[in-house]
Amino acid sequence: MTRSSLRPFLGVALVVLPAVALSQGAPRDVWGGVYTAAQAQRGAALYASTCASCHGDALGGNDQAPPLAGGGFRANWTGQTAAALFTRIKTTMPLDNPNSLGAAKVADIEALILSRNGFPAGQAELPADPGALDAIAITQDKPGA
Template sequence: MNALKVTGLAAAGLLLATAAAMAATPPALYTQTQATAGAAVFAQNCAMCHGADLKGVAGPALIGPTFAAPGNKYTIGSVFTEISQQMPVSAPGSLSHDQYTDVMSYILSKNGYPAGTTALSYATDMKSTVPFVSQAQ
């Protein structure tokens, strides 16, 4: 009887650990092509303030737990709205929709979100309620 209790507890613990790991795995929201294009747009329009490594210069860091910790309760939509409406600081809203989605894809990639087969789109990105929690350290 005790062996069954121990086995049952071990199985329950394994299920909880597996569920936690699955919940921590960020979704694939963009394509690698978008992230690659976003790196170039970022270098030209964003790196001077946010740093080539996204760790901040005159502007804040865009990578790591200081930027997107679970407690911040950021969503992809809230971050994307800020970027697309307020950046670059010298000319807010001056990039094309594709450039903004590419930059967001690049930022997601640097924060540990994997690339997938479905492209990020401006309209859906703006409304996304997917939590934005950096996986980068």
């Protein structure tokens, strides 16, 4: 085979293989390592500039805005999906300018929130896609623990 006849096959392999790997190895809940440490770090910078004024530097909330970390937050969100939290942030926050953050930024901020709630980082980034996030459950207790 010549180089040019190989190229279409390579293209297909590059697109299909990651999709297969994701669907087979996808964690089912937030205990499975659903974001990366680097992503949470990006989220921290975004959080500081767009959320901290109301929710506090350490995600502890203030008089008006609820905490985004801690037992109360985890209890609020347990049984829901990472997609629900994503959509809540994207469509209602920041309260004074909702829908102003792109999907990638919202995913980065959600990664930060997960990390500050004690859910572990992993090898793959939290997807900026509600369809994929719908497969990730938020459970406050570690399964089997």
